[in-house]
Amino acid sequence: MAAVIVIAVVVLAVSWGPFIWATVKLMKSE
Amino acid sequence: MEIHERPKWRTKTGFILASMGCAVGLANIWMFPWRVGQYGGAAFLIPYFIFLLVIGIIGITIEWGLGRSQDGGPQRAFAGAGFPAGKWWGILPYIIAVLVLAFYSNILGWSLKFLVGTITGAALTGEPGQFFGSVAFQPEAIMWFCITIVLTVLIVAFGVQKGIEMSAKVMMPLLFVLITVMAIWSVTLPGALEGLKFYLIPDLSKLTGEVWLIALSQSIFTLSLGGGAMVVYGSYMRKSDDITISAISVGFGNTVIAIMAGFAIFPAIFAFGLSPEAGPGLAFVSIPLLLQSMPGGAVWGVMFFLSLFFAGLTSTVAIMEVVTDGVIDNLHWDRKWAAICVGAIAMALGIPASINPGYFDTIITISTVWMLPIAGLIAALAFLWSYGAKKAREHVNMGSSITLGKWWEPWAKYIYPLVIIVVLVIGIVLGISG
Numbered sequence: 373m374a375a376v377i378v379i380a381v382v383v384l385a386v387s388w389g390p391f392i393w394a395t396v397k398l399m400k401s402e
Numbered sequence: 403m404e405i406h407e408r409p410k411w412r413t414k415t416g417f418i419l420a421s422m423g424c425a426v427g428l429a430n431i432w433m434f435p436w437r438v439g440q441y442g443g444a445a446f447l448i449p450y451f452i453f454l455l456v457i458g459i460i461g462i463t464i465e466w467g468l469g470r471s472q473d474g475g476p477q478r479a480f481a482g483a484g485f486p487a488g489k490w491w492g493i494l495p496y497i498i499a500v501l502v503l504a505f506y507s508n509i510l511g512w513s514l515k516f517l518v519g520t521i522t523g524a525a526l527t528g529e530p531g532q533f534f535g536s537v538a539f540q541p542e543a544i545m546w547f548c549i550t551i552v553l554t555v556l557i558v559a560f561g562v563q564k565g566i567e568m569s570a571k572v573m574m575p576l577l578f579v580l581i582t583v584m585a586i587w588s589v590t591l592p593g594a595l596e597g598l599k600f601y602l603i604p605d606l607s608k609l610t611g612e613v614w615l616i617a618l619s620q621s622i623f624t625l626s627l628g629g630g631a632m633v634v635y636g637s638y639m640r641k642s643d644d645i646t647i648s649a650i651s652v653g654f655g656n657t658v659i660a661i662m663a664g665f666a667i668f669p670a671i672f673a674f675g676l677s678p679e680a681g682p683g684l685a686f687v688s689i690p691l692l693l694q695s696m697p698g699g700a701v702w703g704v705m706f707f708l709s710l711f712f713a714g715l716t717s718t719v720a721i722m723e724v725v726t727d728g729v730i731d732n733l734h735w736d737r738k739w740a741a742i743c744v745g746a747i748a749m750a751l752g753i754p755a756s757i758n759p760g761y762f763d764t765i766i767t768i769s770t771v772w773m774l775p776i777a778g779l780i781a782a783l784a785f786l787w788s789y790g791a792k793k794a795r796e797h798v799n800m801g802s803s804i805t806l807g808k809w810w811e812p813w814a815k816y817i818y819p820l821v822i823i824v825v826l827v828i829g830i831v832l833g834i835s836g
Binding site for chain 1 (some may be wrong): 444447451595598599602603644647648650651654655657658661665803
């Protein structure tokens with residue numbers, strides 16, 4: 373259970389993190 | 403020579419949404435879970451994420467850079483960059499696109515039937531897989547397939563992409579919100595933990611050469627790479643557009659949707675006692691069950707299949723637009739006739755796929771597993787070798803708030819092509835037929 377949670381958090385962070393960062397950066401530069 | 407003007411994206415938001423629209427479609431919701439389920443479960447995610455970084459994001463910078471620097475689609479871009487016989491190699495992405503249209507529109511046809519089924523309620527009743535079985539590879543699938551081809555042709559022929567793009571601005575975020583809601587619901591189902599384990603805890607013994615090959619093809623296909631659509635998209639970009647940051651946004655955004663689709667589907671698969679290796683029908687069998695279990699499932703269902711249909715439609719329109727442009731450029735036909743011709747060919751190729759699962763599988767394998775990586779390889783060789791790595795990097799950096807360092811040159815020039823070649827060779831040596 374713990375392993376599932378840890379991996380889930382990592383997977384979500386690795387995919388969401390750069391997406392949000394890059395999209396916000398793009399919106400700000402408009 | 404281009405006989406029509408290349409429109410440029412008017413706003414950054416418009417461009418981002420359009421790229422996401424191109425990159426987000428059935429590949430995220432339908433194909434990704436199928437591939438994960440059938441090719442190793444969590445083990446699949448390892449090469450998938452590796453390829454996202456090594457191939458996917460880099461590939462977007464390459465193909466957008468190529469399209470923007472050469473101001474054209476594949477033929478003009480390959481030839482303009484100086485790739486030998488570029489005008490001829492540039493036909494390859496068009497061939498792939500027509501093959502993709504042939505199978506993709508079949509899935510879109512399923513989605514349309516499911517949309518109607520959620521409105522009538524028929525899709526959300528009955529035994530698991532019953533509704534899916536009533537359409538997939540049945541004679542009526544031909545009808546649904548033809549409807550989606552005709553719809554796509556009409557949109558492309560009459561140039562009403564604007565209307566589609568405007569609806570995509572609503573549908574894409576809606577799809578995204580729905581998948582997230584469904585994922586949250588799915589992980590709370592009794593029995594969901596097994597599904598999460600399957601999806602997240604890798605069994606490395608399952609990580610075979612075949613898994614690497616399928617993961618490569620999935621990461622290329624889902625991002626619309628392969629020397630076609632993304633090169634054309636690049637040609638619509640202005641020199642002031644930020645390729646690097648946009649590539650990160652689109653590449654990871656695409657991944658977010660696929661990952662969330664996995665969170666929605668795999669816990670549900672195990673909660674409802676289905677097999678994750680069900681194949682291409684996985685999403686269409688599990689999602690209705692998931693929706694049925696949700697309060698207000700009927701409403702969620704309509705919204706989901708409506709937004710899924712639009713996500714798929716924006717992709718078929720984008721694909722058909724690429725090929726239609728190619729027909730116009732080469733044969734100088736009128737737009738309407740070019741679109742009708744492309745639609746007719748896709749229809750002829752796709753009707754057997756509507757009713758024959760073996761043919762359906764073959765067309766997917768030939769186009770996405772074999773031809774697509776090759777076309778992506780050629781696009782990279784054209785940009786990095788023929789045009790020149792230094793010039794390529796300088797071009798990509800134009801308009802970018804992040805300067806890609808010199809590392810990008812050897813990466814895009816050597817590592818990117820090498821990875822594709824190695825994985826394809828492994829596939830050939832292992833005699834993989836997909």
